[in-house]
Amino acid sequence: MTVDTSTTNSAIPGSELSVVADTLPEEVAATGLVSPAEIGASSNRLVALAHIYGTTPFTQLEQARHELGMDRAGFERLLELFSRIPALRDAVVNGPSGRYWTNTVLGLEKVGVFDAVLNRKQIFPHLVGLYPGPTCMFRCHFCVRVTGARYQASALARGNDMFASVIDEVPINNRDAMYVSGGLEPLTNPGLGALVRKAAGRGFRIVLYTNSFALNEQKLKSEQGLWDLHAVRTSLYGLTDEEYQATTGKKGSFSRVRANLARFQQLRAEREAPIRLGLSYIVLPGRARRLSALVDFIAELNEAAPDRPVDYINLREDYSGRPDGKLSPDERAELQDELNQFREKAAERTPALHIDYGYALHSLMRGADVQLVRIRPETMRPSAHPQVSVQVDLLGDVYLYREAAFPGLAGADRYRIGTVGPGGTLAQVVDRFVSGGVAVHPQEGDEYFLDGFDQAVTARLNQMEADIADGWGEWRGFLR
Ligand code: SF4
Structure with a gap:
């Protein structure tokens, strides 16, 4: 995720x-x-x-x-x-x-968090990612997790108590301070609804990042707390069963996600639930032409609940595997063309849809050849930026970067700064790291622990x- x-x-x-x-x-x-x-x-x-x-x-x-x-x-x-x-x-x-x-x-x-980082000031992290999923049903080929890696089911009860304590600890001055993601797939944690309800009860607006494979009607009935989410953002991995299987390794998974989202649309309309529905779609190499089918898919979801159309989509690129993360001129031209057609078609068929093109696609649509930020081990910061954001996994382990919090990931241990539990709260874990002047010296390949947000920060x-x-x-x- x-x-x-x-x-x-x-x-x-x-x-x-x-x-x-x-x-x-x-x-x-x-x-x-x-x-x-x-x-x-x-x-x-x-x-x-x-x-x-x-x-x-x-x-x-x-x-x-x-x-x-x-x-x-x-x-x-x-x-x-x-x-x-x-x-x-x-x-x-x-x-x-x-x-x-x-x-x-x-x-x-x-909110002044950059200055806090530079001054090594002890403040509560501005953003806290909760990574509660013990496992994931997919095996996406680009996912950094070690195939098959998971947390033991026996970790769930203690893990959820720990998450509840973190939710209690987060200051309420930023309503968007927490989000739920992974790591692994959050909906594989059966206690997620209760955690969301607890956070919403404190006034937080929680966004869930999910693959929505498990977001079926039964789940939404048995975990009523999920309706207290501010938004569900579904990562799409294709637009047919074949495309999904090629990316996630799971047969029939697109049909299931599609059915779940259509039913979700109907249920939120029936309940008049304020929860927002967003999608995120990575334009994989060679799949730019599929953007037209993406609009059709969203229009189909809108038909399931005409008064509650899908709220937003975040389009992202995948430049991984290309030297310097750059597209060839032909690929660039094709992508730019397809994006502009996508925009026109979406304006016609899904006019209420808010589209975010992200750092790279936005500039590409403008025809500008801008360079994406690329952090290398030598430009990584040994003191990282825990005052800006941290991630907490099911074991209570606190990680400095968003792509590091996967179980069993080689080298990620160095970016684990402590554990929330009997030995300390999240604030104490972060304070110890900051005030202790701890430095993590990056090694080759560590830059992959940073996602786009971590890189920009x-x-x-x-x-x-x-x-x-x-x-x-x-x-x-x-x-x-
Ligand atoms: S759905 Fe997310 S966590 Fe699961 S395999 Fe795919 S990228 Fe990894």
Whole structure:
């Protein structure tokens, strides 16, 4: 299961950089910071600066300064000028790589957790992933878990007590502080409904990331607490039984997921349950043409409950296995074409559907050749970022990265920072790691323990740290 705790923003009309650039000289003049003779040159530099941070958001300020060929005093004046013109900020967050800003960075900036990490401040993790599944019925070929790895059923009772204690511990100031995912498949834990009910009772909005193979009517009857979820987000692994089998190894699994989701649609409409239904779909190599069938599938689900259409879909790419994570020009062109057709067809057949294209597909649709963030062992942070997020598995083990919390995963142990249980609460486990100054030195291959979110957070922290070290503390990180 891959988690994405993104918030989504639509493009801001009129905020394309080319549009902003047209009126920029007037805006620059209106600030009164620049002499009339300098307005043209300053405007050009501001456009260049907005372009840098709209396409490569994790650029360090010194690097941007060098690219613009400016001295420090001039660059500082430019940053000041930039901060006075809100349309430029809009152009950056609406740029080809804007999803890094809107989906991840700015939300975390708002709550100050990046500074907490850099200052090694002890705070409760902003996000806590609960990974309660003891097993999974699928064997996805790209899944990092060791085939067949699972937790013992005997761990369930104690594990669920531990999760209940974590739910009690999480401060209520962030209603979206917890989500349920894996690791393995959460719905294989029969106590999940009760845990969700407990969390919802405290006011949390819990999103469940699931493959929905087990989300049948009987499950929803026997675990009423599941109706207290804020959202169910189903990872789709294909659009036919054959495609599903090729990915998950399980026969007939698409038919079952499809039937479960259609029935779920009817039941939530009958109950008038506020629970949201979302999907997530990874565009696997060679399957871009299937995007049209994806719209048909969603339209079919909508027919099961015409008044409660599917709420959202998150499309993601799979660049794994390609050198540098890059697509060939042909693949790129095809994917861009298919994505645009998908958008048009969805607008027609599933108009209520909110579509999030994620970091990479968003830029690809814009025709921009932006580079995805790729953290390597040498750019991983030995102190990681537990103040931003941690993951807790069924044994109470606390992991620093989202793809590390799978049982029996070679090397993942080094990213386990302690165990919630009689020996300590989650806050104590994290505090011990932070205040103890513990450092985990990455080894080759460890970067695969980071998902896209962990990578973006790591890149942001590295950027901020470099900016501060370069004497740009006041402006560190560019936008905040
Ligand atoms: S095998 Fe299970 S846990 Fe792994 S990706 Fe597939 S559904 Fe998720």
